Amino acid sequence: MRSRRHLAAALTAVLAGAATVGACSTGGDEKAPATLDLKTGANAPVTITAAQLAGLAEGGAVVDVKPNADGTVAAAKGGALVFTPKAGFTGATKLQAVVSPAVSLFSSNIPPLATVGGASIDGSGYGSAWVPVPGAPGEFYGLTDRGPNVDGPDGAKIAVTPDFTPQIGRFKLVDGSAELQSVIDLKGRNGRPFNGMTDTAAPTGEKIVDMDGRDIPPTDHGIDSEGLVALPDGSFWVSDEYGPFLVHFDANGQELDRLAPGKGLPEVLKERTPNQGMEGLTVTPDGARLVGIMQSALNVGGLGGTAKEVPVTRIVSVDLKTKAVQQYAYMLDDPKDTKKAASEITAISNTEFLVVERDGKPGPGANKSIYRISLDGATPLGEQNPESIAGVNTAAAAESALKSSGITPVRKQVAVDLSGLLDKVNPAGRFFGHDKVEGLASTDGGKTIYVANDSDFGLAGASERPPFRLKPKILANGLQDSLEVLKIDTARLKEPTEERTITITVG
Numbered sequence: 001m002r003s004r005r006h007l008a009a010a011l012t013a014v015l016a017g018a019a020t021v022g023a024c025s026t027g028g029d030e031k032a033p034a035t036l037d038l039k040t041g042a043n044a045p046v047t048i049t050a051a052q053l054a055g056l057a058e059g060g061a062v063v064d065v066k067p068n069a070d071g072t073v074a075a076a077k078g079g080a081l082v083f084t085p086k087a088g089f090t091g092a093t094k095l096q097a098v099v100s101p102a103v104s105l106f107s108s109n110i111p112p113l114a115t116v117g118g119a120s121i122d123g124s125g126y127g128s129a130w131v132p133v134p135g136a137p138g139e140f141y142g143l144t145d146r147g148p149n150v151d152g153p154d155g156a157k158i159a160v161t162p163d164f165t166p167q168i169g170r171f172k173l174v175d176g177s178a179e180l181q182s183v184i185d186l187k188g189r190n191g192r193p194f195n196g197m198t199d200t201a202a203p204t205g206e207k208i209v210d211m212d213g214r215d216i217p218p219t220d221h222g223i224d225s226e227g228l229v230a231l232p233d234g235s236f237w238v239s240d241e242y243g244p245f246l247v248h249f250d251a252n253g254q255e256l257d258r259l260a261p262g263k264g265l266p267e268v269l270k271e272r273t274p275n276q277g278m279e280g281l282t283v284t285p286d287g288a289r290l291v292g293i294m295q296s297a298l299n300v301g302g303l304g305g306t307a308k309e310v311p312v313t314r315i316v317s318v319d320l321k322t323k324a325v326q327q328y329a330y331m332l333d334d335p336k337d338t339k340k341a342a343s344e345i346t347a348i349s350n351t352e353f354l355v356v357e358r359d360g361k362p363g364p365g366a367n368k369s370i371y372r373i374s375l376d377g378a379t380p381l382g383e384q385n386p387e388s389i390a391g392v393n394t395a396a397a398a399e400s401a402l403k404s405s406g407i408t409p410v411r412k413q414v415a416v417d418l419s420g421l422l423d424k425v426n427p428a429g430r431f432f433g434h435d436k437v438e439g440l441a442s443t444d445g446g447k448t449i450y451v452a453n454d455s456d457f458g459l460a461g462a463s464e465r466p467p468f469r470l471k472p473k474i475l476a477n478g479l480q481d482s483l484e485v486l487k488i489d490t491a492r493l494k495e496p497t498e499e500r501t502i503t504i505t506v507g
Contacts, residue, residue, distance in 0.1 A: 033058075033498065033500050034056050034057075034058050034500060035056070035500065035502070035503065036048070036055070036097075036500070036501070036502045036503070037502075037503045037504075037505075038083075038503070038504045038505070039504070039505045039506075040083075040085070040504060041506070041507065042085070042088070042089070042090050042506060042507045043085065043087055044506075045082050045083065045084040045085075046082070046083050047076065047080050047081070047082050048080060048081040048082070048083065048502065049078075049080050049176075050078055050079030050080055050106075050107055050176030050177050051175035051176050051177065053079065053080075053081065053097075053176055054104070054175050054176035055175075056097060056099070056500050057097075057099045057104070057500070058099075059101065059104065060099045060100050060102070060103065060104060061099065061103045061104050061105040061431075062081075062097045062098065062099055062500075063098050063099065063100045063103070063425040063426045063431040064097075064098040064425070064426050064428075064430065064431065065081065065095050065096065065097050065098065065502075066095070066096040066098065066499075068093060068094075068096075070085060070086055070089050070091075070093035071083055071085040071086050071504075071506075072084050073095065074478060075430065075477040075478055075479050076479075077107075077109050077479065077482070078107050078108070078109030078177065079105060079106070079107025079176050079177065079484070083095065083502075083504055085504075090506050090507030091505070091506060091507065092503055092504070092505045092506075093503070093504050093506065094501050094502070094503050094504075095501070095502040095503075095504065096499045096500075097499065097500045097501070097502055098426075098497050098498075098499060099498055099499070099500050100425045100495075100497045101489070101492050101497075101498075102488065102489055102492040102493050102495060103421075103425070103432075103486055103487060103488055103489070104176075104486075104489075105176060105431075105432065105484060105485070105486060105487075106173045106174075106176060106485040106486075106487070107176065107177060107178060107483075107484050107485075108124040108126075108171075108177070108178045108179075108180065108482055108483040108484065109177070109482075110122075110123040110124040110180055110483070111123050112458075113148070113161065113164075113457070114161065116148075116161065116211065117160065117211055117462065117467075117468055117469050117470035118469050118470060119458075119459060119469075119470035119471065119472050120458065120472065121457050121458065121459070122455050122457045122458030122459075122480060122481065122482050124180075124455055124482045124483035125144050125145070125148070125454065125455050125456065125457040125458075125483070126142030126143060126144055126169040126180075126452075127142060127436070127438055127439045127452035127453045127454040127455060127483050128142075128143045128144060128145045128225065128226050128227075128228075128438050128454050129141075129142065129143040129225075129226065129227050129228035129280075129281070129344065129438070129439055129452075130142055130143075130228075130439025130441050130450060130451075130452035130485065131228050131229065131230050131282075131346075131441055132230070132441055132443050133170060133230060134230055134231065134232040135232065137443075138172060138173055138174065139171065139172050139173075139181070140170075140171050140173065140441065140450070140485075141168050141169065141170055141171070141228060141230050141236075142168070142169045142171055142452060142483070143166075143167075143168055143169075143225055143226070143227075143228040143238070143439075144166050144167050144168075144169075144225065145166065145196070145224060145225055145454065146164075146195075146196025146197075146224040146225065147159070147160075147161060147162075147165075147166060147195070147196035147457075148160035148161050148164060148456075148457040148459060149196070149208075149459075150456075150459050150460070150462045150471075151461060151462070152209055152213075152462060152468070153464060153465070154207075155207065156206075156207040156208065156209050157206060157209070158208075158209055158210070158211065158468055159196065159197065159208050159209070159210055159216055160211065160459065160470065162195065162210055163195060164195065164196055165185045165193040165194060165195060166185075166186050166194055166195075166196060166223055166224075167183050167184060167185045167253070168183070168184040168186070168228065168253065169182070169183050169184075170182045170183075170184075171485075173485060173487075178484070178485050184252065184253040186225065186238070186249060186253050186255075187249075187252075187254045187255065188221050188254075188255050189254070189256075191254060192221055194221050194222065194223040195219060195222055195223075196222065196223065196224060197216055197217075197218060197222040198218040198222050198242060199218060199219065199220065199222035199223065199242050199243075200219065200220050200222075201220070201243070201260070202240075202242040202243040202244075202245070202260075202270070203218070204242055204274040204275075205274055206274050206275065209466075211466065211467055211468050212466050212468075213465075213466030213467070213468070222242060223238075223240050223242065223245075223247070224240055224241040224275075224277070225238045225239075225240060226239055226240070226241050226277070226278065226279050226280070226281075226438075227239030227278060227279065227280045227281025227282075227292060227344070227345075228281060229281055229282060229283045231283065231287070232287070233251075234250070234251035235248060235249060235250050235251060235256065236248070236249045236251075236253075237249075237281060237283070237290055238281070239277075239278040239279070239280070239281040239292050240277070240278070241272070241275060241276070241277030241278060241279065241295075243260050243261060243265075243269075243270070243277065243278075244261070244265070244269055244270075244272060244277035244278035244292075244294075245258050245259065245260050245265075246258065246259040246264070246265065246278070246281070246290060246292065246318065259318065259323075264318070264323060264325070265316065265318070266316070268298060269294070269298070269314075269316070271298040271299045271300055272294060272295075272298055272299070273295075273296055273297075273298075273299055273307045273308060276294070276295040276296045276307075276308065276341065277295065278292045278293070278294055278316070279293060279295035279341070279342060279343050279344065279438075280292060280293040280295075280342060280343065280344040280345035280346075280355070280356075280440075281293075281345070282345050282346045282347045282353065283347060284349075284350045285347060285349060285350060288319060288320060288350070289317045289319055289320065289350075290317065290318045290320060291316070291317045291318075291345060291347060291353065292315070292316045292317075292318075292345070293313065293314070293315050293316075293330065293342045293345040293355060294313045294314045294315075294316070294342070295313065295341045295342055295343065296308050296310070296313055296332070296341045296342070297310035297311075297312055297313050297332075297387040297390075298313075298314065298385070298387050300385045300387050300388055301385075301388060302385075302388035302391070303387060303388065303391055303392060304391040304392045305336075305392035307387065308335060308341070309335055309336035309392045310332075310335070310387050310390055310391060310392055310393075310398075311331060311332045311333075311334055311335055311336070311390060311393060311395040311398045312329050312330065312331055312332060312386045312387055312390040312398055312402070312409070313329075313330050313332055313341075313342055313387075314327050314328065314329065314330065314386070315327065315329075315330050315345070315375070315410060317375075326380045326381075327380065328375060328378045328379070328381060328409070328410050329378070329379070329381060329407055329409040329410065330342065330355070330373070330409060330410045330412075331395050331398065331399055331409045331410070331412065332357060333357050333369065333395060334394055336392060338367050339359045339360060339367075340357045340358055340359050340367060340368075341357065341358070342356070342357055343356045343357070343358050343436070343438045344356045344437075344438055344439060344440040345440070346440045346441050346442060348372075348442055348445045348446040349445065351374055351375045351376050352372065352373065352374050352446075353372075353373050353374075353375075354370055354371065354373070354415060354440055354442060355370070355371045355373055355412070355440075356368065356369070356370055356371075356418075356437055356438070356451070357369050357371065358436070358437050358438075360435055360436070362429065362434060362435040362475060362476065363419065363422050363423065363426075363429030363431075363432070363433030363434070363476060364422075364423050364426075364427055364428060364429035364433065364476065365419075365423065365429070366419045366422075366429075366433075366435070367419055368418040368437050369414055369416070369417055369419070370414075370415045370416040370418055370440070370449065370451075371412040371413065371414060371415055372412070372413055372414075372415040372446060373410050373411060373412040373413075374411045374412075375410060376411070377408060377411065378408055378409060378410045378411070379406065379408045379409075381407070384405065386402055386407055386409075389401050389402055389405050389407070390402060415446065415449075415490070416449065416488060416490065416493070418437065418451065421488075421493065425497060428476060429475075429476035429477075430475075430476050430477040432451075432453075432484060432486050433475050433476045433477065434453035434454075434455070434475070434481060434484065435453075435481075436453055436454040436455075436456065437451055437452075437453055437454075438452065438453065438454040439451060439452025439453070439454075439485070440452075446490070447489075447490055448487065448488065448489055448490070449487075449488040449490065450485055450486070450487055450488075451485070451486045452483065452484070452485045452486075453481070453483065453484055455473070455481040455482050455483050456473055456481065458472055458473055458480040458481050458482060459471070459472065459473055460472060460473035460474070
């Protein structure tokens, strides 16, 4: 059976009684904080929906609920919470919800693709990229990567559903939910659907096996989609990690054209580390240039160690009219120590961008940052390899070596300490505690930032021997990983959290 997703099923939250979100006047111009009143029967759990939590937070997000002596609160699918009263308890109890005005949360609730190897395959893996739908405020396109896969023995990748077709999903953000509206499958020039296997046109050295451990050979229609651009004419550009390629698709997801190393892209890009290709892609607001970022350093000679520890990677720009290409050196945040790499880029002007660098750890205590960068003053690269000049070194020493060689890297400064923000609002990591932050967007020049996670289809790994058993990826909140979108209001980052009351009458 071919693994593909359907439209998202709407979340049905059944309450045992009426629910009321209210706010009353204090007698002056200032409005009192919102409250939420719910009812349930004795010994009956009650669901607090994402929409109710969004209403309570009034533009912010409920980032935590304090412990309550009369029952327990647990996270539920779709951004909901469930309060379970203690056995025999009746009466009214008050939950104290902690609200941050700096963030809003939108959670998905998409049916699983299948159950394979003893694990549910999450259906919401659209967070590899996240871009606004042109002309449709509040709507975004998300992108899957090559499909459900986990690390296997001897460096192999286990393809959980080898027939999966990478795709673009259209979402609407409303009342605390990321609602899937429609799906576009990615197809080749001949209309044949792509799959996520390695492509014969771009050998990576990766070995892919099925759930029984059998080798899956490369195909002539494989793609590892990672970056996404949506143009006003309805077409898309997708960056592929295998080539890396930049592939132009029409509004129906059929390939129109592609750029490849030596054929529209610099030949040297084929030296990317496997699974570390062009991870991010954006378009400048004037529509003139595609701008992509490589996840880590290229495997050129003279590195003095592994490419993943070299603190410089490349930004690549392509003029859509003339096809002229420029490359720039981008300094990574000491990847040898931090294990960080670039995972997305989005334009906020024709020369300024936001870039996400992240480690691979879930919250709490992760290391993920959003940087504001500028190409102004950066040196276009010629035939020099900045990776060889930098070597395995600290970022400061590498930047000094580059400047001594006449290369000024891209300027960058921290826009949001994402992990610091998340650990501050919920030190236990139970709010947006995802390991892979890969989608990044802004619709107002960087004042408001949208961040989406790549859920890895809710999978963390597999057993050591075939036939493989799969391990679900479980977050600190106890749920299997799924797509969420975090909206950050950068003007309110310094504002403190506040408490709102949820009153639940039991019995």
